[in-house]
Amino acid sequence: MRQLFKDYEVxxxxxxxxxxxxxxxxxxxxxxxxxxxxxxxxxxxxxxxWKMNLCVILLILVFMVPFYIGYFIVSNxxxxxxxxxxxxxxxxxxxxxxxxxxxxxxxxxxPKHGILSIEQLISRVGVIGVTLMALLSGFGAVNCPYTYxxxxxxxxxxTDILALERRLLQTMDxxxxxxxxxxxxxxxxFQKGEVHNxxxxxxxxxxxxTTSAPGSENLTLIQQEVDALEELSRQLFLETxxxxxxxxxxxxxxxxxxxxxxxxxxxxxxxCVWKIFMATINIVFDRVGKTDPVTRGxxxxxxxxxxxxxxxxxxxxxxxxxxxxxxxxxxxGLLITLTKFFYAISSSKSSNVIxxxxxxxxxxxxxxxxxxxxxSMPLEYRTIITEVLGELQFNFYHRWFDxxxxxxxxxxxxxxxxxxxxxxxxxxxx
Numbered sequence: 001m002r003q004l005f006k007d008y009e010v011x012x013x014x015x016x017x018x019x020x021x022x023x024x025x026x027x028x029x030x031x032x033x034x035x036x037x038x039x040x041x042x043x044x045x046x047x048x049x050w051k052m053n054l055c056v057i058l059l060i061l062v063f064m065v066p067f068y069i070g071y072f073i074v075s076n077x078x079x080x081x082x083x084x085x086x087x088x089x090x091x092x093x094x095x096x097x098x099x100x101x102x103x104x105x106x107x108x109x110x111p112k113h114g115i116l117s118i119e120q121l122i123s124r125v126g127v128i129g130v131t132l133m134a135l136l137s138g139f140g141a142v143n144c145p146y147t148y149x150x151x152x153x154x155x156x157x158x159t160d161i162l163a164l165e166r167r168l169l170q171t172m173d174x175x176x177x178x179x180x181x182x183x184x185x186x187x188x189x190f191q192k193g194e195v196h197n198x199x200x201x202x203x204x205x206x207x208x209x210t211t212s213a214p215g216s217e218n219l220t221l222i223q224q225e226v227d228a229l230e231e232l233s234r235q236l237f238l239e240t241x242x243x244x245x246x247x248x249x250x251x252x253x254x255x256x257x258x259x260x261x262x263x264x265x266x267x268x269x270x271x272c273v274w275k276i277f278m279a280t281i282n283i284v285f286d287r288v289g290k291t292d293p294v295t296r297g298x299x300x301x302x303x304x305x306x307x308x309x310x311x312x313x314x315x316x317x318x319x320x321x322x323x324x325x326x327x328x329x330x331x332x333g334l335l336i337t338l339t340k341f342f343y344a345i346s347s348s349k350s351s352n353v354i355x356x357x358x359x360x361x362x363x364x365x366x367x368x369x370x371x372x373x374x375x376s377m378p379l380e381y382r383t384i385i386t387e388v389l390g391e392l393q394f395n396f397y398h399r400w401f402d403x404x405x406x407x408x409x410x411x412x413x414x415x416x417x418x419x420x421x422x423x424x425x426x427x428x429x430x
Contacts, residue, residue: 012352014068015068015356019359022057022060022061022359022362023362025363026057026367029054029367029370030370032049032050032053033370033385043384047387050388051388054388058118058121060363061125061363061364062096062099062125063092065359065360066092066096067089069353069356069357070089072353072356074088074091099124100124102124102127103123103127106127106396106400119390119391122367122389125368126367126392127397127400128368129368130372130401131404132364132368133365133372133401134400134401134402135404136408137405138407138410139409139412141268141275142416143412144264144265144268144272145272148261150250150258154246156246156247160243164240164243168240171229171233172233175229175230175233178225178226178229179226181222186219275405276409279402279403279405279409280406282402283399283402283403283406371392372397372401374389374394
């Protein structure tokens with residue numbers, strides 16, 4: 001609570017409990033995935049904990065969090081304060097209607113499942129969560145190399161910064177001189193009695209509307225010029241700050257740590273191209289992998305080199321490391337994103353609603369992560385997970401992820417290209 005919401009106090013105890021429980025059960029699901037690989041606990045015990053974990057987190061995501069979001073929204077509206085419980089129930093029923101209709105266009109479920117089965121809830125939560133994951137992954141795969149690689153940095157010199165600062169100072173001087181002129185004009189008008197000696201009566205009021213003193217027209221024009229110059233000064237200040245930040249990044253890129261991140265940027269750019277290529281292949285040929293990537297990679301290497309190798313033993317250990325890395329980076333990345341998002345839009349009145357929204361996003365994100373991580377695990381380790389999740393159309397989720405990832409990545413490339421192309425032109429403008 002101190003780290004995530006240190007700028008805004010979350011006073012409602014129920015909000016703290018809901019967020020903490022959602023986070024705890026989300027992390028417990030990842031812990032159970034590692035238990036599946038390591039064989040910790042009996043299979044019946046793991047199955048029970050999987051079932052209980054999913055039931056609790058679905059109860060929170062579908063029933064509790066949406067209801068309390070509606071409750072706190074209504075509580076902030078004074079007109080609805082007395083009937084807040086009634087309107088909260090109406091908002092929750094509205095959410096449930098759209099949540100249920102969400103499953104109609106997607107082939108996510110076997111038709112034999114009842115309306116109150118756990119599969120009905122997981123399938124719909126999965127669609128929302130996989131969409132969110134794919135959007136974040138697509139943007140992250142493009143933005144990460146763009147941020148880390150020194151290749152994309154603009155060449156900023158001290159001369160550029162000095163020229164922009166000179167323009168900013170000239171603009172500030174013009175603003176000051178025009179405000180002085182306005183003050184002098186007002187003083188002259190006051191001395192001539194144009195301010196206080198206004199005509200009285202009905203005809204005086206008509207005359208004051210239809211005619212105006214010459215000084216007042218000058219004041220209006222000068223004020224318009226001042227407003228335009230102040231807007232220009234704000235833009236110049238932001239551009240100057242941006243140039244300083246770019247120069248700091250250039251200096252940082254020359255350090256050992258900067259070179260390391262630059263290397264990572266090249267690695268992630270290759271990964272991004274490969275991921276976009278594979279997503280396109282999967283969509284065009286309607287293909288979903290049957291074997292987990294680790295086992296498949298080891299088999300290709302062993303067959304190519306022609307060496308004796310215990311594929312099953314090493315696939316277990318490498319899968320454990322790979323899944324552990326995926327879990328840690330997923331939790332860390334999501335928490336960093338949620339914290340930035342909370343700082344950007346939260347206020348003292350909206351903090352409770354924002355925290356509950358973050359809990360909802362976090363829970364759906366982690367449930368969907370389990371659906372997708374399942375494919376990264378060898379077949380013998382995903383048996384219990386498949387039984388608990390039920391007869392979902394797992395192939396659909398992977399195809400849907402590829403489609404949204406591809407759209408997100410290509411949109412991010414276009415957006416960053418336009419932003420990168422526009423930035424030098426903006427700084428070169430007179």
